[in-house]
Amino acid sequence: MTGAPAQRVVxxxxxxxxxxxxxxxxxxxxxxxxxxxxxxPHMPYNRPPLSKEALAGDLAFSALEFRRRKSVDDVTWRLGxxxxxASLGTREVVLTDGSVLPFDGLVVATGLRVRRLTLPAxxxxxxAVRTLEDAVALRADxxxxxxxxxxxxxxxxxxxxxxxxxxGCEVDVVAPEDVPMQRPLGPEVGxxxxxxxxxxxxxxxxGRLPAVVEARSTGADADPGRVGAVVLDDGTRLPADVxxxxxxxxxxxxxLAATGLDIADGVRTDGWMRALDLEGRPRPxxxxxxxxxxxxxxxxxxxxxxVEHWSIPTDTAKRAAPALVAGLAxxxxxxxxxxxxxxxxxxxxxxxxxxxxxxxxxxxxxxLEGDLDGEFVAGYERGGDLVGVVGVxxxxxxxxxxxxxxxxxxxx
Amino acid sequence: xxxxxxxxxCADHGQCVYAAPDVxxxxxxxxxxxxxxxxxxxxxxxxxxxxxxxxxxxxxxD
Numbered sequence: 453m454t455g456a457p458a459q460r461v462v463x464x465x466x467x468x469x470x471x472x473x474x475x476x477x478x479x480x481x482x483x484x485x486x487x488x489x490x491x492x493p494h495m496p497y498n499r500p501p502l503s504k505e506a507l508a509g510d511l512a513f514s515a516l517e518f519r520r521r522k523s524v525d526d527v528t529w530r531l532g533x534x535x536x537x538a539s540l541g542t543r544e545v546v547l548t549d550g551s552v553l554p555f556d557g558l559v560v561a562t563g564l565r566v567r568r569l570t571l572p573a574x575x576x577x578x579x580a581v582r583t584l585e586d587a588v589a590l591r592a593d594x595x596x597x598x599x600x601x602x603x604x605x606x607x608x609x610x611x612x613x614x615x616x617x618x619x620g621c622e623v624d625v626v627a628p629e630d631v632p633m634q635r636p637l638g639p640e641v642g643x644x645x646x647x648x649x650x651x652x653x654x655x656x657x658x659g660r661l662p663a664v665v666e667a668r669s670t671g672a673d674a675d676p677g678r679v680g681a682v683v684l685d686d687g688t689r690l691p692a693d694v695x696x697x698x699x700x701x702x703x704x705x706x707x708l709a710a711t712g713l714d715i716a717d718g719v720r721t722d723g724w725m726r727a728l729d730l731e732g733r734p735r736p737x738x739x740x741x742x743x744x745x746x747x748x749x750x751x752x753x754x755x756x757x758x759v760e761h762w763s764i765p766t767d768t769a770k771r772a773a774p775a776l777v778a779g780l781a782x783x784x785x786x787x788x789x790x791x792x793x794x795x796x797x798x799x800x801x802x803x804x805x806x807x808x809x810x811x812x813x814x815x816x817x818x819x820l821e822g823d824l825d826g827e828f829v830a831g832y833e834r835g836g837d838l839v840g841v842v843g844v845x846x847x848x849x850x851x852x853x854x855x856x857x858x859x860x861x862x863x864x
Numbered sequence: 865x866x867x868x869x870x871x872x873x874c875a876d877h878g879q880c881v882y883a884a885p886d887v888x889x890x891x892x893x894x895x896x897x898x899x900x901x902x903x904x905x906x907x908x909x910x911x912x913x914x915x916x917x918x919x920x921x922x923x924x925x926d
Contacts, residue, residue: 472915498920511873519920521911763879766915797877797918804875847878847894854882 459484459780462545462553464535464707465561466490467499469742469765471518473559476773478523482780486527487553489545491534494584496520500762502587503611504799508618513588535562535707540738545707557776560708560719560727560740561769564701564760569603573665576678578695581608593694596620601682601692603662605632607798609698610649614800616696617652624690625649626657626682636796636807638817638832641842644824645805652801660684665695703744703758713738718746718758723790725772726779736779739772741765750789750863752810752839759794767792789863793854794840806847808854809840809861821849829853837861865902866925867910873921880913880922888913 461477463470466488474486490496497516505511533547538558545553566580579590590612594600598621602609605627613623625632631642632649646656661684668680682690703718713727714720719740721727725747726734740747742765746756771792775785798805814832820841822828827845831838831853838857843850867887874896880888887910888898902910907924914922 498918500918519914519923762918763916795879799875847876847890848892851878851881851890 459556460554461486461557461559461776461780462555463488463559463561464538464545465559465563465704465742465744466492466494466529466531467496467561467563467742467765468518468762469561469563469744469769470559471496471520471524472766472769473561473739473741473773474524474527475521476769477559477777478521479770480774480777482773482777484556486524487530487555488527489530489533489535489547489553491532491548492583493532495529495531497584499582502584503581503608504615507581507587507591507594507612507615509591513584516584537707537709538711540711540713540735543737556737557780558738559769559772559776560705560738560744561742561765562704562707563742563744564703566697566701567699569662569665569697569699571662571665573695574667574675574677574679576675577668577693578665578679578697580697581612582701590694590696594619594621597622598693599691600624600694600696601626601690602696602698603627603682604696604698604700605629605634605656605658606698606700607633607636607796609696610645610800611798612696612698613649613654614652617654617801621694623653624655624657624682624692626660626662626684626690628659628661630658632656632658633798636811637805637842638811638814640817640819641824641830644828645800647825648801648803657684657688657690660686660688701743701760705744711738718744720756721745721747723748723750724775724785725768725790726775726785736782737776739776739779741768741772747790749791749794749810751791751793751861752813757812761794761796763792763795791861791863793858795854803844805842805844806850807840807842808850809838809857811840811842814839820853821846865904865907865910867898867900867902868923868925869896869898870921870923871896873919875919875921877918879916879918883913883916884909 533549664683666681705715727738829843832840
């Protein structure tokens with residue numbers, strides 16, 4: 453007599469979320485087969501240093517691979533092929549190499565890809581920063597004196613600008629917002645960050661969009677295949693040896709188009725990270741983790757949001773894996789609410805911007821300690837309640853406020 | 865259980881402190897201090913701390 457055949461979970465995506473999901477499945481007691489599919493040729497590696505320590509040359513690219521728990525030694529890694537499509541009816545995914553993987557459970561961990569310029573532009577000298585290969589290629593062009601135009605003033609754009617300044621480059625930043633990092637940090641703190649960048653010699657062209665990307669048409673090194681300048685929508689012409697496109701990211705969900713899941717902006721999930729169909733019903737056999745997932749956080753409200761913080765793949769995978777294991781067994785998941793404390797950081801010019809909580813839901817920002825141009829703590833409030841903090845330095849104060857928020861916001 | 869932190873990598877993010885406060889702490893200057901030996905009962909928390917280290921500086925030697 454034999455028992456039920458071993459079940460298989462396919463984890464689509466082999467970055468941090470895919471790794472943590474595989475580890476989470478084993479931690480939740482799943483003894484079946486786990487297959488992790490990843491489009492990149494690498495084992496899961498750490499991306500934040502790609503715009504900072506590794507780009508600056510302070511950390512070897514080879515040192516970025518994640519530590520993996522021993523529990524995932526028996527996991528099958530299918531690297532170098534992406535998932536091309538999925539069917540929830542037949543419970544199969546098809547990979548770009550044509551192979552078909554049947555599954556009992558599916559983890560969506562396909563993350564994001566960078567948005568690229570839609571203007572016609574030469575390929576040479578243009579970079580994004582998402583993958584190891586992106587960062588290795590950009591690093592080679594960040595030579596002292598190189599003229600670098602960064603398009604986009606979010607965290608990645610600002611970090612690349614700061615790193616490039618540190619390598620002796622001349623840096624212009626172009627972005628449509630009024631201040632850098634405006635959406636996450638808000639206008640007051642963003643304005644202070646602008647002053648920091650300008651104090652280090654970065655020229656900020658805000659409220660501006662690129663209109664034309666010119667090739668390198670003149671001089672001894674003329675090359676129609678390489679960028680030479682970026683012309684802005686007000687006519688300003690910025691000579692450029694390097695153009696960095698830090699335009700944000702879009703979720704990789706096209707492969708789920710035929711599944712009937714809600715993929716309007718990433719994969720919408722319930723509080724157990726179970727994917728919801730278009731009628732809002734959770735699938736017991738499909739979960740989503742990481743920045744491709746749009747999930748509610750009970751610390752703040754019931755609005756599903758995608759969150760592009762480094763801590764999110766780990767938090768969501770630890771929630772999703774036991775929910776999937778329960779779903780595959782026909783059981784209910786842990787009834788406790790899902791309420792992870794959001795956290796992000798950004799290192800620029802040797803200073804760390806550290807945040808806890810949800811800045812996006814706040815209606816008021818107040819400086820609680822220090823000075824925005826030095827070390828400070830800013831409080832983000834909603835209806836008078838603290839829902840987020842941002843600081844530079846003053847870590848003991850930030851840690852204290854984090855603990856206070858956990859107590860005050862804990863869902864009841 | 866033996867705990868090793870690569871102090872060349874450690875950037876004092878403090879995430880390990882939230883995960884395993886009995887093993888990892890930040891001192892008054894915000895610098896990491898940690899126990900190099902921990903009881904087996906702490907293993908899950910120390911694994912968690914290693915997971916959440918943004919610099920992946922923590923390793924556990926059995």
